[in-house]
Amino acid sequence: MCTKKQSQKVKRLIEYVKGLKSNLNGSALYIEYKEDIESVVPQDAFEVFYNLIEEGTKPREILEVLDKVINVFHKSLLNYRWEKPNNDNFLEDLIEENEALVKKTDGIKEILKESDLEIKKQKLLPRVKELEMFNDHYIKKENILFPYMEKAMPKFHGLSIMWELHDVVRKDIRDGIKVLESNDSSEEELNKAIANIFFGMLGLKNKEELILFPSASEVLSEDDWYQMHKQSLEYGFPFMEKDNISLDTNEDIQILEDGRFRTETGELSFKDILMIFNALPVDLTFVDENNKVKYFTRPKDRIFPRSPAIIGRDVSNCHPPASVHIVEEIVESFRSGKEDSAKFWINLKGKMVLIQYFALRDSEGKYKGVLEVSQDISEIRELEGERRLLKWNK
Secondary structure: OOOHHHHHHHHHHHHHHHHHHOOOOHHHHHHHOHHHHOOOOHHHHHHHHHHHHHOOOOHHHHHHHHHHHHHHHHHHHHHOOOOOOOOOHHHHHHHHHHHHHHHHHHHHHHHOOOOOHHHHHHHHHHHHHHHHHHHHHHHHHHHHHHHHHHHHOHHHHHHHHHHHHHHHHHHHHHHHHHHHHOOOOOHHHHHHHHHHHHHHHHHHHHHHHHHHHHHHHHHOOHHHHHHHHHHHOOOOOOOOOOOOOOOOOOOOOEEOOOOOEEEOOEEEOHHHHHHHHHHOOOEEEEEEOOOEEEEEOOOOOOOOOOOHHHOOOEHHHHOOHHHHHHHHHHHHHHHHOOOOEEEEEEEEOOEEEEEEEEEEEOOOOOEEEEEEEEEEOHHHHOOOOOOOHHHOOO
16 A cells, blocks of 8 residues: 555656646756655556556557656666565566567667668568567566556556557567568668667566566565466567476366356356357367267357257268268377377358368377367458458448
8 A cells, every 4th residue: 555655756746747748848847846756666657657547548648758757767766676576487587588689689780780771671671570579578468467467456557558568569560571671661761660669679678677577576476476477388488498398288177156167267157158159150069089979069150050969979970971981080090199180171152161170188188089160261261461450340
């Protein structure tokens, strides 16, 4: 909890940021709020941005003054002393990734000294494309660190500002690649594109180390850090050499008193499960390890007809005699461990249909059956370019 004095400090810091947003004289504002600015700690920064968002300020609006604010707070934040968690594997990975990023950007800086523009573009293109790998770093923050912090304290909903910065960097990298691929781009355009990438990526690194990491270390438990590290092993580690990591996929399933199923990834009722399965734009059919049909879904637009009469039927009897031997070969290849999947595609009534078979195995690798997935991919095959979430319904 904030003390009364700390709350007053945060209130004054919010006034300072609002003054910057209103283009008031920066020097005069600094003098007025000097005492508060020089005693800023990472948690204060989150309080300020969270309150601004709660008042209705959009994250993108805050970005307009964010770097000015961080620059002013920099000295106090840099001098702030904090302790890493005992279980610091996840945090250390993020820090090491940042250090590896700096080595990559240093390498790009050397190439910028090249005098011939076309040679410079050729050398820079693979290096800038390589920076897209750093997206795993941002995704780990968005999918793992941010949720844990948001659960710890409401003020960390202000992390939406940092997510906005991630998106800015992603766009800057895409734009930089376009500039480097263009035969018509100028030296000025190239330098501007690289500058934007550096400013965004290295700026984020700075904000993480000054604000995000200290704040996370102060509010998250040792178990939180353990769970975050465990979950992070499913993601990439950009620019780092990591030994092959085997994940424990043996999920503990609990059945709650109200009949819901609880696993590490969430809770669902049986009705939820059926609703989700039937909403998928695919036909699903499950055949168990004894080659018996056990279950099929009922999507809105089923591709192949299915009747409840097939439940318990041997899968060999569900196919035309001419293709039964192929089905049996696929199943045996799954059972033996020789193969894990098979796919086919056919033209059916003017549709291109993709049919895939997947071997199902338990946590110990024991064969438990086959999942057949059939999907109309006609529309998917016609897709071109991209349509991002922000273009929905436009």
